[in-house]
Amino acid sequence: MNGLLPMQSLFTSLCCIHRALLLFFFCPTVFEEPEDPSNRSFFSEIISSISDVKFSHSGRYIMTRDYLTVKVWDLNMENRPIETYQVHDYLRSKLCSLYENDCIFDKFECVWNGSDSVIMTGSYNNFFRMFDRNTKRDVTLEASRENSKPRAILKPRKVCVGGKRRKDEISVDSLDFSKKILHTAWHPSENIIAVAATNNLYIFQDKVN
Template sequence: MAYYDSAPSVPLLWNFSQVLGQQLPNEPLQNDDIITTIAFDKLGDHLAVGDRGGRVVIFGRDDRKKNVSSNRRDLEQRDFASQHPEFRYKTEFQSHEPEFDYLKNVEIEEKINKVRWWMTHDSLQFILSTNDKTIKLWKVKEHKVKQVIEMAPPLCSENMLLAESSFVPGLETKSAANGYRLEWIEKMPQNFLPPQDVDSEIGGMEDPFRAKRQKVYAYAHSFNINSISNNSDYETFVSADDLRINLWNLEVSDQCFNIIDMKPSNMEDLTEVITSAEFHPLHCNLLAYSSSQGLIRLSDLRHSAICDHASRIFQHGESYGSKSFFTEITSSISDIKFLNDGQHLISRNYMNMKLWDMRKESSPVAIFKIHEHLRPKLPELYNNDCIFDKFECCFSGDGLHFATGSYSNILRIFSPGSGREEGIKLEIRGNFNREINTEEINQRLT
């Protein structure tokens, strides 16, 4: 599917891939290479990708550097023409390894559940990553390297000794002041060295990006971690599992504070679980979390140390109206996101995506129907477990467009006030007007 922008001659192509890189036609899909989570930083200049093998891959936006121009006419034209984003590979690191919990006799997968950008500053980035039990803070730093592209003619051994004694000391002072590090070839052949050989040897330099583990936050969750969220104070963050939400200080890794505990004294009385948690983007004291009952609770950390009682509860009429066995399952919220303005948030359950106003908790501002055509097929979806699939949601930087996924590689994009209730349906491959049926879902799962 091609999506066109203001420049009709240059189409924007949408491609779907479960793994990074190109896969050969006959190459089997490796389970460790499957992508499990992605996250952009606040400016959209960096992208972090986690996979089932415990790796985190980082990409940086590269098209802005290519389009830099001081010409006023070029700058004005670029203001009106949308540029296609281009991201290049920066680095990757092994975030988590498989572990074994000997007390509970269970294996802990290395699969990355969530990644969150803590902050970015020029060539320095901080990233939080987590698997089912352990959260880690990583520092990724770019080391600027000045590379010699050509060196001709090569110096003899006597000239190299003279250069080392007269040129290097002054150069070290200059390089230290500018923050650069000069790489030299240790051994030079006596005979003439062709330029392509020099280029090939210099091209094998070390990766200028380095990832270093800063902190490890572990042994605080009895159940699998489903979400982590950074606070706007840049000092704390939360981690949530099915029944508890813990508050961490970035500098303290050996202890945390339990702020929400939904575990009943008798597990047979359990009626709901926590599905997602998110800090408010502007107010560091506000925390929202969703549940399997279709509720979104907003808690104020200033009211009490234990936030058992929510300040506000966002609940749609369909959540507490006439219920059936299937509607109780489909009303479970799988993801929530605060918009950048701090006045709205979006939520996603199996059937719909909803836009909420923080000042009105009785009903959402807009409801975007995703799987309404599957409502008659709910019994069949329950039999093949498709009804328990979880979908996430996201929004554009300006907060005017919302997107979420569906089956058969379909992406749904909505814009409130556009007059299109069905939104834009984009199928990454094939005919995007084709409807999805239950038989196709069964075939894909079996």
């Protein structure tokens, strides 16, 4: 009988470990923002699907990207995001055509800067967006061969929804949806960013921070 005790003890320990692992893997925390029923449409589930998720460098926050927004979540508060950034809200009126040409299924990535103070993500027309979490300012920039020349300064771009547009603005109807920035990267310690536009890779010295 005594010879069976060590094996029984080992079996009990393994059962406890197995039970602990089951609790760890099968009791997830669900981060979800309740949807306003009045805003629900045929496209709601599609545009709310998460295409990318990133932990902040500090480990305190999670950033998610869906079709129209970037959201920042506090790990201690799963019932709603603490920050929501509109990436290209002007496309809401274009969801039907974006569904027909399959663009609505594009998967955009998002990225933090080294200090978690600025968020970057891509859009259409080779545009990419930056959001400063401290100042709440945002900017739209364009990746193009003209802007990739040595010492070239990226100029902010604006998308005009309707009516008269200024010289530096582009109409939402003129956006090229075949040109899209799905992949972005930010150097972990330097103020350098990389964006992939179709078959081109652009590297810029960022001036937002």
